[in-house]
Every structure is written in structure tokens, then in C-alpha cells.
Amino acid sequence: MKILLISDKEGWSYAAIANILIKHNKYSDLKISHISCKGNYKKIKSIKNKFDYYFVLGWQNTEKLKFLDYSRTIVGVHSHQSFDNRKTTIDRDVNPPKKIVNYLSRFMAVNTVSKRLNKILHKSGIDSKYTPNGVDTSVFNFSSKKGFIVGSTGSIKNDWNKGINSIIKPACVRSKVKYKFALLEKNRIKYKDMPKFYSPISCFVCASKAEGMPLTVLEAASSGCVVISTRCGDVPLLIQDGVNGFLVDRNAREISNKINYLNKNPDKLRKMSANIRKCIEDKWDWSISSRVWLKFIMDSING
Structure with a gap:
């Protein structure tokens, strides 16, 4: 069986997931290939008959892939923003509109x-089936920190959700600490260079x-960055409050x-840093998460 994984852009998160699944595939009867949508729609259309199945990692990317057979296509739902019209909050869930529910129901399978x-x-x-995200611990290595730097990533355009300018930067200024942001619009860092970005950061903020x-x-x-985060999504499954973040x-x-607490308590910072790395190694490494994804693919194919 041959399946084509389709991401949005090369070098972005979906592409990283696709490459990880190829790396960890242990099924001898499952051949996985990957291509990104951007600039490749004509190519995807020309090669689609070479594959038995397709997996569009972000369902919204199927809008330009209507030539695919949806009955042989898996799609993923990775964010609330793909259907909630910006209405989801920490304490409020928003269901997808009926139109999107009907659309997703046309596909072979759906993962979240x-x-x-x-x-x-x-x-x-x-x-839908839950397939947890993961991280390649051999790429994103643990590193001892020198000094104290706060970091975050996001987009100024999406500040309404990420809060880089409206929440995180003011928090850093209030604490009078050094901060380092990776933004899509300014000084954008390529995915392959992100390990270098995280390396000197003491704590990472998700708002x-x-x-x-x-x-x-x-x-x-x-x-090894201690994470300070809102209770968004599944972050509470990772963070033990006061233990590793x-x-x-x-x-x-x-x-x-x-931020002030971590800056003033370097011994606690180091311990929490080690704790969060250990949690990642035990539960969130892609060598573990990928098994769930690959089993989901096989189960979807085998019915």
C-alpha cells in the first residue's frame, strides 16, 4: 500500500510531522511519501494515481485538492482556529458548524x-481519532542554560491568540528580563534552525x-526550557504545575x-528543566507518538 502525506509548506510543522512518520514507519507493507502543497498542486494531481491513499495533515488544505478521492483520503484537525471563527477560549469550547461537520464526514478518516x-x-x-503530537528529542536536545532568557514563538498577525505583543512582551518588560521571540513576520527562523533558538532559553512562554x-x-x-503556559489545548497533559512548569x-x-520566580530561584529552574526534559523523553518523544499515528493510518486503511 502506498500513501501520500500532504503538508502545507516545506519546512513547516506539518512537513516535520510527515517526515517523522516516514522515519519511524515500521510497517513493511506501508510505503509512505511526502509532498507539500505550496507550488505543487499540479504535481500532486499528476502523481495522485501512483498512490492508494492520501493523508492531508491539515483538513483546510483540501480546498485546493478537490481532485483527490475523499473516500481514500485521511485528514487532520490540528487547531480550533480552523473552524471556530476565533471563538474558542481557555474555558469555552466551540463546535464546528454543520457545514464543516458534513465536509469532514466525507473523508475516509479524521485525526486530531x-x-x-x-x-x-x-x-x-x-x-475522529486522537493521535498525540510529539517531538524529536535527538534534534531538540537538552541544553544547560547560561544567564536567564525568556523565549516564545508566534505571529504578530495572530496576536489575538498568541499574545506575543499584548501579553508576553509586557510580562518580560515588567520583569526586566531578556527576551527572544521567533516571529513569522520578523527575523523568521527556519524550522531546521529552531533547536539553536531554544538552546539558550531558560523559560518558554505560551499565552x-x-x-x-x-x-x-x-x-x-x-x-530543557521550563514552560509557562495557559491551560490551552492539551498543554495541561504535559505540565505538572510547579514541578516542570x-x-x-x-x-x-x-x-x-x-518569570520572576524562576529568575530568582536558579536551583529550582535547573530542577524543573531536568523534570520537563524527562517528561518529554518518557511520554512525548516521536518514537512513542508516531506508533499511534502509524497504527491510526493502518487501521483506517484496513477498515
């Missing part, structure tokens, strides 16, 4: 990357109001307080 998303889709009548399971949080944690309300004052 968070238990919260999976629960929402099930309530909407979609028999999102809605996420699936952010890969950036997993990558930062794998790199902090779960906070979505405001600059509380985030600043946690």
Missing part, C-alpha cells in the same frame, strides 16, 4: 492532535487562548510573577 479537539469532534458526530497541542511547547520542553491565567501580571 489533542484530546480536547477530539472530544469536540465526537460531540459533533465525527468519529495562547486556543491550541491543539502546540509543537513549539514540546520542542521548547525537549530543549507553570500553568497560568492569560495575563501579563501572572506570567511576570512566574
